[in-house]
Amino acid sequence: MKVKEDTLDLFYGMEFQHVPPFRTQLLKWIGNKQRFAHKIASYFPKDIRTYREPFLGSGAVLAALQPPNAVGSDIFGPLMEIWRCLHESSEKLTDWYRTRYVEFITVGKTEGYERIRARYNANPNGPDLLFICRSCYGGVVRFRKSDGYISTPCGIHDPINPKSFAQRVQIWRRRTGGANFRQMDFEEAMSLAHEKDLVYCDPPYVCSQTILYQGQGFSLERLMQAIADCKKRGVRVALSIDGKKKSGRVDCELEIPDGLFEREVFLDCGRSMLRRFQREGESLEDEIVHDRLLLTY
Incomplete structure (x- = not known):
């Protein structure tokens, strides 16, 4: 189903958000929705009591929506250390980045990156993760399944200056x-939602992110149960999940309970971020991805 954003209210009989594009990225993260976060948010109802995002990642949809009341959460400690620092001491966050940028430039690009990455792998922390996600290859932070070790090499690009x-x-x-x-954890975060809240879920994708952050340990079945519990309490839920890949030639098959969602929308995400990492220098016209956006309302 494809509906123009300016006709959503008429089509669904509900007043929706009208969100302009916002593309000033803070963190690079796999599955980042920065380029089309405003399109996702345009399917959110306007009467949101509290906006909740339990798989926060890069926070792209949160920043595009700019809700007056929100809870952003994630189970990943180093990531949440970054987000808390943004509000508690933005000067400290800026200093975290500046210090590592100077180290990166002074020691030498590759050696500097590897030193910062080694420090993170020895003791996972927000400050080092902050710089790694902006300087690693393709912005694709890969975590080894056995111990959470970051394996992504240094990027060919120059990270933005302090x-x-x-x-x-x-x-x-x-x-x-x-x-x-x-x-x-997302189950705890979703259990705190109340009637008229909106929960936006952007979990690790089942068909494409098994080697990436939390992809190997994520349970879609647990998430579906949490969504069902929310729906019973009058909490609206929007879920971004695998849709179509290989430029629409392949549908991602998922076990989605019958009747849980009222609407399904496919959004053009452009070329696969992961494929750009895996197929450097190749043409990717055959790797256009379409996200599936499922709505319980």
Whole structure:
């Protein structure tokens, strides 16, 4: 089903959000929705009591929506250390990045990156993860299944300079000003939702992210049960999940309970971020991805 954004209210008989594009990225993250976060948010109802995002990642949809009341959460400690620092001390967050950027440039690009990555792997932490996600190859942070070791090599690009990053920090601090950031599992986060809340779920994708952050340990069955529990309580849920890959030639088959979702929308995500990493220098016209957006309302 494809409906123009400016006709959503008439089509569904519900007042929806009208969100302009916002593409100033803070964190690079696999599955980042920055380019089309505004399209996702345009399917959210306008009367949201509290916006909740239990798989926060890069926070792209949260920043595009700019809700006055929100809870952004994730089970991954180093990631949430970054988000909490954004609000608690934006100057410290900027300093984290600046310090590692200087180390990166002074020691030498590849050697500097590998030193920062080795430090993170010895003791996972937010400050090192912050710089790694902006400087690793393709922005694809891969975590080894056995021990969470980051294996992604240094990127060929130059990471943004500290001044540009500091400017982004201030923009993001303002746009997420209504959010409370907490480290917790998605089931706990969703259990706290109340009637009229909106929960947006962007979990690891079943068909494409098994070698990436939390992909190997994620249970779609647990998530579906949590969504069903929310729906019973009058909590609206929107779920981004595998849709079509190989430029629409392949449908991603998922076990989705009958009757759980009221609507299904496919969004053009452009070329696969993971394939760009795996097929450097190749043409990717055959790797256009379409996300599936499922709505319980």
